[in-house]
Structure formats: C-alpha cells, structure tokens
Amino acid sequence: MSRPKLTELVLQRLEYYEDRTVFGMSDFADITDSKTLHIILKRLTEEGKVAKVLRGIYMKPRYSKLLGENIPPRITDIAEALAQSYGWNIIPTGATALNMLGLSTQVPANYEFLSDGPYKTYEYDGTAIVFKHTNKNTELTQVSRKSALIIQALKTIGKEEIDNRVIRKIADSLSKEEKETMLQETKHCTSWVYEKIKMICEEAING
Structure with missing residues (x-):
C-alpha cells in the first residue's frame, strides 16, 4: 500500500481520538511497519496534525486560543x-x-x-x-x-x-x-x- 494511503488510514483513526489524547506508535502497529509509521507521524507532526511528546509517544493536539498554543498533555x-x-x-x-x-x-x-x-x-x-x-x-x-x-x-x-x-x-x-x-x-x-x-x-x- 502506498504511503499516502497509509497516511490516510492513520488520519482516519485519529479522527476517533479526542483532542489531547496521548497515544503510542503501537496503537497503529496494525496499519504498517514501525519505520513507515515513524515517517508518517513525523510528517503529520510537521503539519501540526499530531504533536510529539516523547520518543514513540504522540498527542492529538488541542489548541487554546486563550494561550495561543497547544494545551500540554496530562x-x-x-x-x-x-x-x-x-x-x-x-x-x-x-x-x-x-x-x-x-x-x-x-x-x-x-x-x-x-x-x-x-x-x-x-x-x-x-x-x-x-x-x-x-x-x-x-x-x-x-x-x-x-x-x-x-x-x-x-x-x-x-x-x-x-x-x-x-x-x-x-x-x-x-x-x-x-x-x-x-x-x-x-x-x-x-x-x-x-x-x-x-x-x-x-x-x-x-x-
């Protein structure tokens, strides 16, 4: 499966996550291998669609207009x-x-x-x-x-x-x-x- 299609599968799953949800790469292990997933999440991080928290750990961002930035994870x-x-x-x-x-x-x-x-x-x-x-x-x-x-x-x-x-x-x-x-x-x-x-x-x- 092409990377754009794999990216779309990742984005579709993210739609079900509430903003500020913290997740690991393992949550998407059924979609593709870890190397490809790392590349996809890196690109989505650059686009602001996910935020990196720690190595292998990410968050679906919740932006605060009051703070002018993403609310940090719990x-x-x-x-x-x-x-x-x-x-x-x-x-x-x-x-x-x-x-x-x-x-x-x-x-x-x-x-x-x-x-x-x-x-x-x-x-x-x-x-x-x-x-x-x-x-x-x-x-x-x-x-x-x-x-x-x-x-x-x-x-x-x-x-x-x-x-x-x-x-x-x-x-x-x-x-x-x-x-x-x-x-x-x-x-x-x-x-x-x-x-x-x-x-x-x-x-x-x-x-």
Missing part, C-alpha cells in the same frame, strides 16, 4: 501511553495517588507509578515520570483500578496518619458498586490496609 496520560506501548500494568503511587484521589492539592514534583515492567524514568517538560518495579502483581492486576489507587494512597499516608477526614474523603469518592467490589477484592491485602478499607466502606454505607 502527565498521567503520558504514563498510560508508555505503559500500553510496552505492555506494562501500572498504578499511581505516592503523591501521585494522593493527588488523583483529591487527598492532596499539591501537584507532584515527580509522578510515580508501580509497574510490573522494569525500573524506568522519563522526563517531560521538566517533570519526571518514574516507573517503580513491583513483584506484587496482585496490587496491579487482581483488583480494580480504583481499589488499587486507594490501596496505594493508604500505604503512602501510613497507618497512623489516616484520620476521619481521609476516611470520609475516600468514602465520598466511592459508588455503591465500587464499595462492594473493593470489599471483596482487597481481602488479601495487608491486614491494616484492609481494616482501613472496611472503615471507608462502612462510611460509604452510613454516610
């Missing part, structure tokens, strides 16, 4: 695109998990993720994206994303620092279905973490 979206490209399972941890749950308003200096892939650090616009390898795959693949995020937040705060405000804040973010799911799938967590989860779910019930 760091968490970059992390997800990297993970998908390399076949990693990831979950935010540390200050990143707290920020995503609204338990901290401070923007993390570094965005940290637990991963079943290798230890890796990337940098985008002065912000480090850190993937920390873990052998505890149960925290990544055997619980829902919301449950995994809450587990990491609780571990980050620490057993003795979790107060009623934290319990209530997390409880308010849970739907009834999420509460029921979390109670079932976290039974084999560290004992103190599961005790806190039961308190959160009771708050969700009684609140």
Whole structure:
C-alpha cells in the first residue's frame, strides 16, 4: 500500500481520538511497519496534525486560543501511553495517588507509578515520570483500578496518619458498586490496609 494511503488510514483513526489524547506508535502497529509509521507521524507532526511528546509517544493536539498554543498533555496520560506501548500494568503511587484521589492539592514534583515492567524514568517538560518495579502483581492486576489507587494512597499516608477526614474523603469518592467490589477484592491485602478499607466502606454505607 502506498504511503499516502497509509497516511490516510492513520488520519482516519485519529479522527476517533479526542483532542489531547496521548497515544503510542503501537496503537497503529496494525496499519504498517514501525519505520513507515515513524515517517508518517513525523510528517503529520510537521503539519501540526499530531504533536510529539516523547520518543514513540504522540498527542492529538488541542489548541487554546486563550494561550495561543497547544494545551500540554496530562502527565498521567503520558504514563498510560508508555505503559500500553510496552505492555506494562501500572498504578499511581505516592503523591501521585494522593493527588488523583483529591487527598492532596499539591501537584507532584515527580509522578510515580508501580509497574510490573522494569525500573524506568522519563522526563517531560521538566517533570519526571518514574516507573517503580513491583513483584506484587496482585496490587496491579487482581483488583480494580480504583481499589488499587486507594490501596496505594493508604500505604503512602501510613497507618497512623489516616484520620476521619481521609476516611470520609475516600468514602465520598466511592459508588455503591465500587464499595462492594473493593470489599471483596482487597481481602488479601495487608491486614491494616484492609481494616482501613472496611472503615471507608462502612462510611460509604452510613454516610
């Protein structure tokens, strides 16, 4: 198939993406080989139809008339695109998990993720994206994303620092279905973490 036709196939797929979507070359691997795809995306970048984020990672631009430039990608979206490209399972941890749950308003200096892939650090616009390898795959693949995020937040705060405000804040973010799911799938967590989860779910019930 000619390159113009391949380019058209790439553009057709991009039409289904929302503006500011971050994606990897692997998302188009079924269309053509990586060398040809690299050439196509380079040309589309020059034309302003996509924006390069990192090596092999791109974004469908969203232009801001107010700012007079493209809105930058979300760091968490970059992390997800990297993970998908390399076949990693990831979950935010540390200050990143707290920020995503609204338990901290401070923007993390570094965005940290637990991963079943290798230890890796990337940098985008002065912000480090850190993937920390873990052998505890149960925290990544055997619980829902919301449950995994809450587990990491609780571990980050620490057993003795979790107060009623934290319990209530997390409880308010849970739907009834999420509460029921979390109670079932976290039974084999560290004992103190599961005790806190039961308190959160009771708050969700009684609140």
